[in-house]
Amino acid sequence: MYTEHTEHTGPAPSRPRLLEPGKNCWRIAPARRFKLLIDADAYFSAVRAAVRQARHSVFILGWDIDSRMRLAPGGAGDGYPEALGDFLNALVEERPQLHVYILNWDFAMLYALEREWPPAYKHGWRKRRRFYFHMDASHPVGASHHQKVVVIDDKLAFAGGIDLTRNRWDTSEHAPDQPLRRDIDDKPYGPFHDVQAMVDAEAAAALGELARERWTRAGCKPALPPNKAKDGDDLWPTGVEPDLGDVEIGIARTEPERDGGGGIHEIRQLYLDAIAAARHSLFFENQYFTSNVLHDALAARLAEDDAPEVVVVSPQNQSGWLEQATMGHLRARIHQRLKAADQHGRYRMYCPQLAGEQDGCLNVHSKVFAVDDHLFCVGSANMSNRSMTYDTECNLVIEAHGDAAQQARIGTAIAGMRNRLLAEHLDVGVETVRQEIDKTSSLHATIAALQSNGRTLIALDPVVLPQIEALMPDKVMFDPETPINPDELIAQFVPGHARKPVPRRLIGLGVFGILLLALALAWRFTPLREWLNLNALIVMARSLETLPFTPLAVMAVYVVAGMLMFPVTLLIAVTGIVFGPFYGALYALAGSLLSALAGFGLGVWLGRETLQQLLGRRVNSLSRRFAQRGIPAMVVIRLLPVAPFTIANVVAGVSHLRLRDYLIGTFLGMAPGIIVTVAFAHNLAEAIRHPSLTTVALLAGMAALLIGMALGLQKLFSQQPRSIR
Incomplete structure (x- = not known):
């Protein structure tokens, strides 16, 4: 049977623990609760509710952070200003003990047409005591700070693929005519899919330590020490049911080489170990798919007689003509090579088709993968060369580990989170997806059985264009493997x-x-x-x-x-x-x-x-x-x-x-x-x-x-x- 840990199949045979601190993760820390927040509507409402309760410190690390964005486009109704910058300033002014730290990537001028211009962000992030805003310029040339982390009072933390910036908000319905999906200039933008995770307890405190280290490395004065108080308010947002309780969270990072020291490549090793450990299926949902090292690992598995199924959910087109002709072409090259390596028909790429959308497929920005019902990972790292070696990244990992009962409990939750993503894209209920997987023992067969003429998952077959292929080498500046x-x-x-x-x-x-x-x-x-x-x-x-x-x-x-x-x-x-x-x-x-x-x-x-x-x-x-x-x-x-x-x-x-x-x-x-x-x-x-x-x-x-x-x-x-x- 395909599913390993559901109540229908019983516990699977134990396997060696995959997570290993110092090798494929930084550390493993326990959390009382874990929640997968699918799409920015769920994330933004949760993060606003949590930040509203902050008393000690708030850290926000991002690739792009816009002071003008609204966490609740329909109106928060909580008595505080709507715009993010004004909201945080009001909290700092109201609470004498609160310190807020904003760390944003420094190369905004390269994206000047998409980002908040310096005069605007200087107004939005008004300098005041206990409110600190810094543009991170500590990365090597060409690299970026790409982590998307929020830590509140060292008790609650968020990590994933969603920045607190413009054009990210959407609901899981991804309705073509959603009236609230409008940018800073009140212009509509297309449906947008992404994922963020929420954790508490020691896992949140560990992310607080990561945020402080990143803050100091960016050249800032040391931040306020961690909040050691074990009492106080529970920051977990009301009405948000966790997917898992009492679970260990692995934290994996990418950091580039700098100052003569070696880089940190835990996420790359995590991917490689996960691909090698898969028995039945590998499920990927990612904005990019251009990593040469991941291609090699997947191609080797697909050539095996007992190769696992490989499902890749990706956007139909990359954002903009330049990305489409560069990152899109690199993805097509990887895809065609994997098709050639696939000896048993186990690999397919899909994009989520939206009903009534002229452009076809949903813009997938998430960075998620699942191995069987054994491992689930969500974070900021794309399946690209630069995310494996070059940018700063942070991923959270859950592994079904422990005794048989513990494995079954965590494995069921992992399968449930993967199935929630499939259910959203196929426009069916989660239970329908679970039943079909139990019936077919195959993710590909489940997708085929549940496909429809409306919103659904459709096969994606990006083609390598010979005009570009003749000019583009394996290692290109658009997705470098080493610092420039x-x-x-x-x-x-x-x-x-x-x-x-x-x-x-x-x-x-x-x-x-x-x-x-x-x-x-x-x-x-x-x-x-x-x-x-x-x-x-x-x-x-x-x-x-x-x-x-x-x-x-x-x-x-x-x-x-x-x-x-x-x-x-x-x-x-x-x-x-x-x-x-x-x-x-x-x-x-x-x-x-x-x-x-x-x-x-x-x-x-x-x-x-x-x-x-x-x-x-x-x-x-x-x-x-x-x-x-x-x-x-x-x-x-x-x-x-x-x-x-x-x-x-x-x-x-x-x-x-x-x-x-x-x-x-x-x-x-x-x-x-x-x-x-x-x-x-x-x-x-x-x-x-x-x-x-x-x-x-x-x-x-x-x-x-x-x-x-x-x-x-x-x-x-x-x-x-x-x-x-």
Whole structure:
């Protein structure tokens, strides 16, 4: 029988304990109660109710935290302000003993169009005694603080995949017309699925210790010591029934290498041990599925004669065109390789189909997995390379361990939590899912039996696109397995003693080729966001074409777009489509240079101190690299996506880089990419508008040229001698 620990099958044979502190978890701590909170409506209401009772301390750690978000979109009705920042400020003002600590990831400017801008969060997180807000800049370059942890009075804690930020709230119904699902600007957003866990007692205290350690490592003064009082109010929210009582909670982490010390890879080891231990099934629900090491482990199991079933629930599309063309492509590659390794038809990927939704599938953001009825894990770690080794992550784990009765009790709860997730996606009752699993002894058979024409789980078969596959290596910057070192990256292409331009070092064309193909495929096959709509941009550009001062109008658009952090590559491509390869290249180059000059001027006006407050202390490192290596560094910054276009412009303005060197480096670095972008976009548009053997052959020839250039550049730079240090 498939289920191991239900009342119908009796206890399963005992197995060795999987959780091992120091190997695949940090520690194991007991909890009086554990609750799986499915979707943000359940989480936000629980966290607000718990924080409202705080007397000693509140820690909030997140990838993104927005002071304007509302935990209760329909109105909390508890007498406190609705917005998160105002709510916490009111509590601090009311309670003299309460300290609140907010730790947010520092690279918000990279997501400036999606996040709370610095002036807004400085207002929302008003500085006052006992209220501390810090932007975490302690992670290596390219890494992020990705833990989503809330700890209240060291007695109650939450950990999982949900940030306290915009566009996360939704109910488990995921109704297409949910009136409360609106963003900060009162615009509707799509259905959103995620999971958070709630624990108390010693497990909560352990997460409090983790939060304090993270706070100190971020460069902050030590926080208030833990609350040692064992008495006081029970913070568990009224009306929330736990899924489990008296259970041990494993806490597993990922921390990147830093300061010469080794990283912490407990979550990666936990996944590997769990995959190896599975007897019947592995159930994954995750935003991403791009990890090479997890692929290898799953492929090895799927090749076995008694391979377990592998169920992966994932979103149909990644968020945005760039993620779809990068992380989406990497997922498709992993998926197709696992299909090839699957010798016995045990592996399938699914997405939750929503009834009446034009876009098809639900946006799955959760990070959950279950092994048989033996292990259940929920946390912040995606099934990606960076979550296994590179970002800061925190997962909570439950294992069915102990005597036969204890195993049966915990195993039943684990099966129940997994079945709740399946029931939500299949739009049936939890008992219906349990009965079907008992009947079929198979998760795949259960899903097939309960599928419907409305809301349901449907098979997902992402396809590897050969145009991108030819250019994308196994280890790419979009999902790195090791930290990115900008100094080494620049030094690899620009010797430390170099002070003059290096015009033939054009390896960035390979990168540009990847981005161009990603853009082309996104335009053709995926919907862009409303304000990034290609047709709207083309219509606007064509309206400029009729003006007597077209060149000036186009350049003005580039300057304004640059100041608004608009993707410059998209503008360049639209320019090529509308104005053709010759005038398009001239307009794009002139507009980009003028936009770069405007950003440089803004940096000069802001000054280094102001910019450091906006972008964090890491701006000093980027500024030094500009000043030390002059034109060559500027060329590499433009060729390689070390920093976004606008940020590089402003940082260059506050550095000691001369304006002449800045403009020369920008021209040399951007001109090749602009020419290729404009030509490719123009010919792609022609192939779509007027498909013929000639246009398709021309486009294919350009793609082959890009591939050849990328391979040639790779060979060229592999032969370049390293500089002596």
